Amino acid sequence: MSTLTPAAPRNTGSARSGSATALNGGRPPRRGKTRMDPTRNNTAAGLAAWLLALLFAAPVVWMILTSFHSETDAATNPPSIAANLTLDAYREFFGETSGVSPWPALINSATASILSTVLVLVLAIPAAYALSIRPVKKWTDVMFFFLSTKMMPVVAAILPLYLFARTVGALDNIWFLILMYTSMNLPIAVWMMRSFLAEVPVEMLEAAQIDGANLLLTLRKIIAPVAMPGIAATALICFIFSWNELLLARVLTGVVAGTAPVFLTGFVSGQGLFLAKVCAAAVVISLPVLFAGFAAQDKLVQGLSLGAVK
Amino acid sequence: MTTATARISRSGRSAATPSKSAKSRERALAWARRAPLLPALIFLIVVTQLPFVVTLIISFLNWNSLSPDKTAFAGLENYVTVLTDPDLRQAIFTTILLTVSVVLVSLLVGLGLALLLDKKFVGRGLARTLLIAPFLVVPVAAALIWKHALLNPTYGLINGILTWVWSLFGSAAAPQLDLLSQAPMMAVIVSLVWQWTPFMMLILLAGLQSRPMDTVEAAQMDGATPWAIFRHLTLPHLRQYLELGGLLGAIYIVQNFDAVFTLTAGGLGTANLPYAIYQTFYFANEYGLASAAGVVVVIGTIIVATFALRTVFSLFKKEAAR
Numbered sequence: 001m002s003t004l005t006p007a008a009p010r011n012t013g014s015a016r017s018g019s020a021t022a023l024n025g026g027r028p029p030r031r032g033k034t035r036m037d038p039t040r041n042n043t044a045a046g047l048a049a050w051l052l053a054l055l056f057a058a059p060v061v062w063m064i065l066t067s068f069h070s071e072t073d074a075a076t077n078p079p080s081i082a083a084n085l086t087l088d089a090y091r092e093f094f095g096e097t098s099g100v101s102p103w104p105a106l107i108n109s110a111t112a113s114i115l116s117t118v119l120v121l122v123l124a125i126p127a128a129y130a131l132s133i134r135p136v137k138k139w140t141d142v143m144f145f146f147l148s149t150k151m152m153p154v155v156a157a158i159l160p161l162y163l164f165a166r167t168v169g170a171l172d173n174i175w176f177l178i179l180m181y182t183s184m185n186l187p188i189a190v191w192m193m194r195s196f197l198a199e200v201p202v203e204m205l206e207a208a209q210i211d212g213a214n215l216l217l218t219l220r221k222i223i224a225p226v227a228m229p230g231i232a233a234t235a236l237i238c239f240i241f242s243w244n245e246l247l248l249a250r251v252l253t254g255v256v257a258g259t260a261p262v263f264l265t266g267f268v269s270g271q272g273l274f275l276a277k278v279c280a281a282a283v284v285i286s287l288p289v290l291f292a293g294f295a296a297q298d299k300l301v302q303g304l305s306l307g308a309v310k
Numbered sequence: 311m312t313t314a315t316a317r318i319s320r321s322g323r324s325a326a327t328p329s330k331s332a333k334s335r336e337r338a339l340a341w342a343r344r345a346p347l348l349p350a351l352i353f354l355i356v357v358t359q360l361p362f363v364v365t366l367i368i369s370f371l372n373w374n375s376l377s378p379d380k381t382a383f384a385g386l387e388n389y390v391t392v393l394t395d396p397d398l399r400q401a402i403f404t405t406i407l408l409t410v411s412v413v414l415v416s417l418l419v420g421l422g423l424a425l426l427l428d429k430k431f432v433g434r435g436l437a438r439t440l441l442i443a444p445f446l447v448v449p450v451a452a453a454l455i456w457k458h459a460l461l462n463p464t465y466g467l468i469n470g471i472l473t474w475v476w477s478l479f480g481s482a483a484a485p486q487l488d489l490l491s492q493a494p495m496m497a498v499i500v501s502l503v504w505q506w507t508p509f510m511m512l513i514l515l516a517g518l519q520s521r522p523m524d525t526v527e528a529a530q531m532d533g534a535t536p537w538a539i540f541r542h543l544t545l546p547h548l549r550q551y552l553e554l555g556g557l558l559g560a561i562y563i564v565q566n567f568d569a570v571f572t573l574t575a576g577g578l579g580t581a582n583l584p585y586a587i588y589q590t591f592y593f594a595n596e597y598g599l600a601s602a603a604g605v606v607v608v609i610g611t612i613i614v615a616t617f618a619l620r621t622v623f624s625l626f627k628k629e630a631a632r
Contacts, residue, residue: 076465
């Protein structure tokens with residue numbers, strides 16, 4: 001808790017620094033009661049933050065480093081950090097000796113994630129429109145219905161879904177998985193999209209209406225520019241959740257439609273050295289999520305908190 | 311566009327609440343408003359609510375797919391089994407322990423990190439990016455990395471570092487950890503805390519940055535200690551963000567399957583309810599029992615969700631009332 005003690009005046013982020021200066025204008029300079037040097041406090045906070053950041057990132061860094069090591073270098077104690085770098089583990093992961101290619105699983109994951117995200121947007125954007133810009137009556141109730149479906153654990157519905165898929169022959173079918181991922185992400189997307197669409201200035205919508213602009217023109221000229229970053233962030237977050245999903249994929253797919261996480265769980269044979277190969281697999285499978293996550297970084301909080309936090 | 315913006319009306323956000331004129335309009339117009347909503351609503355009801363109703367029905371049946379001729383109405387028998395079977399009771403306990411410990415620890419660590427990141431220092435953006443990284447590793451991959459690259463007793467990084475540090479002092483007898491077999495629950499908790507702390511940190515950081523600065527500065531001017539400011543200004547403001555993070559985290563972690571499945575395969579008392587249900591229907595083919603356990607999870611989630619909805623609602627009401 002020592003990090004809480006510094007008496008440093010708040011260094012606000014760039015967004016707020018303007019108002020902070022304005023508030024301070026004309027007043028006597030701030031005095032910390034303990035007369036500590038504010039810059040030193042921030043250095044201490046910075047050091048602590050950096051230390052923790054490195055600690056949290058260490059497993060990721062180690063995963064990447066090990067993936068470029070040979071199997072013998074990867075399995076040493078103490079670790080051989082400066083070992084020679086090689087692409088062997090990646091070659092192994094892509095099935096050079098085993099002949100088992102991860103590509104079908106990766107393509108299945110991409111198909112399921114991208115198509116379910118498209119479906120989610122097609123359903124969520126009109127719904128969010130009817131919940132924000134031209135809201136239906138009792139729209140808050142509808143919002144909470146959407147949210148409540150997200151709170152129902154997947155395990156509570158998975159058996160009927162499995163039995164249904166088995167009966168109609170949809171087991172191990174990527175399209176069934178796409179529908180499942182769509183329902184999994186739809187409530188999140190509706191909440192996110194509503195919060196983004198609520199930022200569209202109503203005055204402009206009214207003005208456009210008075211001018212006789214039709215719906216399409218309004219959508220294109222007024223709503224789209226404001227909503228586009230939000231749609232992009234929603235899409236990226238839905239993509240991440242679908243890409244990461246294991247339980248549904250594990251139960252509903254098999255050899256044909258198996259996704260990358262399913263492939264990964266069956267990947268460790270337990271025979272021989274496989275550490276570098278596991279790391280390479282983890283890196284390859286996490287790359288799309290890392291890219292999507294960093295691309296959505298600015299809107300990540302708003303998305304993950306379902307639009308409750310800006 | 312230019313004429314449109316030039317004639318901006320000053321009527322404010324009247325569209326956010328149904329106005330009086332909406333009442334007088336025809337019913338068709340109301341349906342026109344509802345129309346964009348219906349596809350999403352119907353899809354979700356069909357895909358999530360119907361299956362749950364079926365789960366509810368199956369939970370009252372004695373149904374094992376290996377002996378289908380014995381399928382019969384079972385009344386509350388399955389529920390009695392869920393609450394009395396030692397394995398399933400253990401699973402309920404494990405779920406609670408896992409959820410509570412992961413949420414609390416990641417909230418506390420996340421709060422510490424958010425407070426640090428709220429200050430200005432060199433490379434703050436990069437440090438923030440590094441801290442988000444654990445959340446952006448595919449959960450299965452993260453669990454595999456923890457199991458093999460970090461916690462493996464012979465060549466994992468953690469024992470490797472212990473050996474290396476001890477050898478610096480000329481000792482060959484470094485203590486070696488074997489969390490996976492000696493404290494498997496701890497291994498699951500640690501890996502989940504690692505993944506979920508960034509989530510908490512992001513929400514709390516957003517909360518900190520929305521803090522009204524004038525009161526803090528006024529308090530500083532009045533000579534309030536940093537602790538007093540934290541205790542009486544920052545913490546009350548952060549409360550709803552702490553609740554939001556905790557409850558959203560709880561909803562996700564109650565459902566966790568990946569870490570338990572990958573790290574320990576549910577062994578040594580780490581099987582939580584989702585894993586136990588998966589086992590019950592997928593391998594033991596006890597459909598009735600699995601469904602009853604599923605219903606128990608839903609009841610538990612509803613209890614948590616009641617609080618979650620209240621928190622989300624308090625943030626949401628503010629926004630809706632703009």
